Amino acid sequence: MIVECRHLWKVYGGNEAVSSGSESIEEVIARAETSGAYVALADINLGVERGETLVIMGLSGSGKSTLLRCLTRLIEPSAGEVLFDGSPITGMARKDLLSLRRKHMSMVFQNFALLPHRTVLGNVELPLEIQKQDAKSRRAAALEMIELVGLKSKVDHFPHELSGGQQQRVGIARSLCSNPSLWLLDEPFSALDPLIRREMQDEILRLQSTLAKAVVFVTHDFEEAARVGDRIAILRQGRLVQCGTAEELVCFPADDYVRAFTAEVDRARIFKVGRFMERGVPDAADKSLPMNASLKDASHVFAQGAHVLAFCDDQHKTVGFMRREQFGAALAVAEFEGLQTRVRTQSYY
Ligand SMILES: Nc1ncnc2c1ncn2[C@@H]1O[C@H](COP(=O)(O)OP(=O)(O)OP(=O)(O)O)[C@@H](O)[C@H]1O
Numbered sequence: 001m002i003v004e005c006r007h008l009w010k011v012y013g014g015n016e017a018v019s020s021g022s023e024s025i026e027e028v029i030a031r032a033e034t035s036g037a038y039v040a041l042a043d044i045n046l047g048v049e050r051g052e053t054l055v056i057m058g059l060s061g062s063g064k065s066t067l068l069r070c071l072t073r074l075i076e077p078s079a080g081e082v083l084f085d086g087s088p089i090t091g092m093a094r095k096d097l098l099s100l101r102r103k104h105m106s107m108v109f110q111n112f113a114l115l116p117h118r119t120v121l122g123n124v125e126l127p128l129e130i131q132k133q134d135a136k137s138r139r140a141a142a143l144e145m146i147e148l149v150g151l152k153s154k155v156d157h158f159p160h161e162l163s164g165g166q167q168q169r170v171g172i173a174r175s176l177c178s179n180p181s182l183w184l185l186d187e188p189f190s191a192l193d194p195l196i197r198r199e200m201q202d203e204i205l206r207l208q209s210t211l212a213k214a215v216v217f218v219t220h221d222f223e224e225a226a227r228v229g230d231r232i233a234i235l236r237q238g239r240l241v242q243c244g245t246a247e248e249l250v251c252f253p254a255d256d257y258v259r260a261f262t263a264e265v266d267r268a269r270i271f272k273v274g275r276f277m278e279r280g281v282p283d284a285a286d287k288s289l290p291m292n293a294s295l296k297d298a299s300h301v302f303a304q305g306a307h308v309l310a311f312c313d314d315q316h317k318t319v320g321f322m323r324r325e326q327f328g329a330a331l332a333v334a335e336f337e338g339l340q341t342r343v344r345t346q347s348y349y
Helices: 024-036 064-070 095-103 122-125 125-131 135-148 164-175 196-209 220-228 244-250 254-262 295-303 325-343
Strands: 003-012 038-048 055-059 079-084 103-110 182-186 214-218 230-236 239-244 286-290 308-312 317-323
Touching: 003 064, 024 038, 038 055, 038 064, 038 214, 055 064, 055 164, 055 220, 064 182, 064 214, 095 103, 122 125, 122 135, 122 164, 122 254, 125 135, 125 164, 125 220, 135 164, 164 182, 196 214, 196 220, 220 230, 220 244, 230 244, 230 254, 230 286, 239 244, 244 254, 286 295, 295 308, 295 325, 317 325
Parallel strands: 055 214, 055 230, 103 182, 182 214, 286 308
Antiparallel strands: 003 038, 003 079, 230 239, 308 317
């Protein structure tokens, strides 16, 4: 695991409330709250591997940003442990923590947080400047990142000369410039319009497929979570209600709160073709897709006239296929599971 938290608590206004002894989580929370403290995180256990994207979701005030910040100790946990690459960072001296953060962790914020008087290049190379890297090598690293996010032609522009999506690309390039192993994104696209937002989600997927960071991504949007995340952790009032793949959350929601998050989502975007494909190699196929493509992706290809689709694994080996006639049945099953979820949903909003 690159980052892991064990029995993590954050109590605002009264840390002594957490020394729990034999009390249950509910008892600790009740005791904290009668003493006027607020439990923002209660006994959270989570970890993220290299190359994995974990999304944190929950209603406003459920503790998402607090959890993200506790992972780097930007917010100091009240109890429990945070481990980075297997070593505890809770208790680490301030100086060592700062150096660890600079070298191995980075964060992207919703409001871009670019320096207005610096160019794209000046903004992107900033983390390396803080690390006191020499001008030549930091410039080279910054230019590489700027190229990676497609902004080579804007190197000398200032933030006010860029669109919102371009500004966030600069934020992304800056956050990746120091080659962190832990990449934290706190609602990075919520200020962007839906089309640009989708483009940026693709950008994250593309970058993650080449850079393979451990990513923690906060969002309010389940479709965004399903698109960028390998797993989704759902928080309610500081407690981890469920953590699983988007399909698991849709098919087996732990309770009505989770069900409410997934109820309106387009099933065809969530369900992967791998779940419905016939195993084996087809005699002939019109096109090949990855087996983790969604039914929606498959529907576009069938709509263009394909009769048989082949599906391949990560090593590009064909492992299954689907005929056009089977596709309708797959969609019906996906919709039926969604229907069951919707019928059982009670409103939490
Ligand atoms: N410094 C603080 N002192 C007291 N309470 C705080 C403090 N910071 C956050 N909280 C409370 O902790 C809870 C969790 O806050 P947090 O910002 O983590 O929520 P969130 O899920 O990220 O919300 P949002 O989606 O609105 O950004 C909220 O009820 C908030 O009011």
